[in-house]
Amino acid sequence: MPRSSSRQPLKRFSPSIFPSNSPEKDLAMKRKIPSLAHLPLRRLALLCCLSLTGDAETVFAQQAAASSQKPEQIVTFIQPPAFPASAPDVQRLIVEDSYFYQVRTFTPAVKVKYVTRAAASYGTPEDAAIARISALVAGDFAWFRSGWTQQAQVVLDEQDKLTNQTPEFWKKLWAKIFTGRQIELTHRIETGEYMLIAYRVLGAGKDGKDVELMDALKKVDGQWLGTQEISRDPVLSNWRTPETPIKRIIRMAPGVTVESAPRQ
Numbered sequence: 025m026p027r028s029s030s031r032q033p034l035k036r037f038s039p040s041i042f043p044s045n046s047p048e049k050d051l052a053m054k055r056k057i058p059s060l061a062h063l064p065l066r067r068l069a070l071l072c073c074l075s076l077t078g079d080a081e082t083v084f085a086q087q088a089a090a091s092s093q094k095p096e097q098i099v100t101f102i103q104p105p106a107f108p109a110s111a112p113d114v115q116r117l118i119v120e121d122s123y124f125y126q127v128r129t130f131t132p133a134v135k136v137k138y139v140t141r142a143a144a145s146y147g148t149p150e151d152a153a154i155a156r157i158s159a160l161v162a163g164d165f166a167w168f169r170s171g172w173t174q175q176a177q178v179v180l181d182e183q184d185k186l187t188n189q190t191p192e193f194w195k196k197l198w199a200k201i202f203t204g205r206q207i208e209l210t211h212r213i214e215t216g217e218y219m220l221i222a223y224r225v226l227g228a229g230k231d232g233k234d235v236e237l238m239d240a241l242k243k244v245d246g247q248w249l250g251t252q253e254i255s256r257d258p259v260l261s262n263w264r265t266p267e268t269p270i271k272r273i274i275r276m277a278p279g280v281t282v283e284s285a286p287r288q
Contacts, residue, residue: 114277123259125215133208136223141167152248153209153221153239161202165191172250173242179252201228201235210236215259218242218251 134150136157141164144155152171159168169177184190206226213220221239228235238260242251254260258270 112277112279114280123215123257125213125259125263127263128212128214130209130211133210133224136207136209138162146171146247146249149212149219149221149241149248150209152241152250153223156239156250157202157207157223160198161207163195163198165195172252173244176250176252201225213259213263215254215257218254218257219248220260220263 136154138158138161139145139155141159141162144158144167145151146155156168156171159171169180172180202225205228207223208226209221209223211220211222213222219241221241222236223239224234224236226234240251240254240257240260241248242253243249262268262270
């Protein structure tokens with residue numbers, strides 16, 4: 025599923041722009057990702073936000089590529105037919121997917137009371153989110169990383185290796201975003217076997233605006249842990265705009281550009 029055309033807070037950094045739903049399949053692409061040390065605080069803040077649920081480094085890399093690449097720059101190759109054939113007739117197949125989810129709003133928003141690692145619990149989605157947020161606020165990299173599933177930890181470790189991001193890098197970034205700020209849980213979103221906890225960091229954005237974040241969780245052996253399995257899921261970035269059509273080109277025919285492709 026592609027990004028929605030309607031803009032939402034932080035949507036331009038949406039994980040749903042990825043071409044697949046498997047973090048492992050995209051690891052090779054990350055070898056071209058530059059260091060993020062040069063990014064300004066605002067972008068670093070957004071990067072940290074997405075790192076809680078998705079592959080933020082690749083988001084920035086793909087956005088940079090998308091902003092500079094024009095449709096006519098798409099290079100395609102075609103093998104001529106071995107036998108006489110007609111001119112190519114470009115066709116398009118449209119497949120519609122549906123993602124069902126239910127949203128609950130915390131009324132009022134829940135002010136997060138930070139916990140220590142020893143007192144942290146992962147028995148409920150809310151407790152897990154509070155534990156993970158507490159680890160970020162404490163700047164405890166090992167604690168925060170332990171709050172992910174084993175599969176997610178492997179993916180995140182590989183991402184850090186490929187992008188040369190160290191625990192110290194993340195701890196400094198978290199300090200800039202979370203230190204001294206109030207955090208509130210705002211929504212609980214259930215979709216399939218996954219639970220999403222939305223929260224906001226008050227005053228962490230540009231001009232003192234709040235920053236909206238999302239934790240994607242999956243229950244494993246009785247504990248709710250962070251997962252990378254839905255880091256490209258469109259629900260993460262479009263849950264506020266249900267029934268909004270989302271379109272994405274999956275692949276092109278040889279010799280066809282976005283501009284020359286048939287329209288619906």
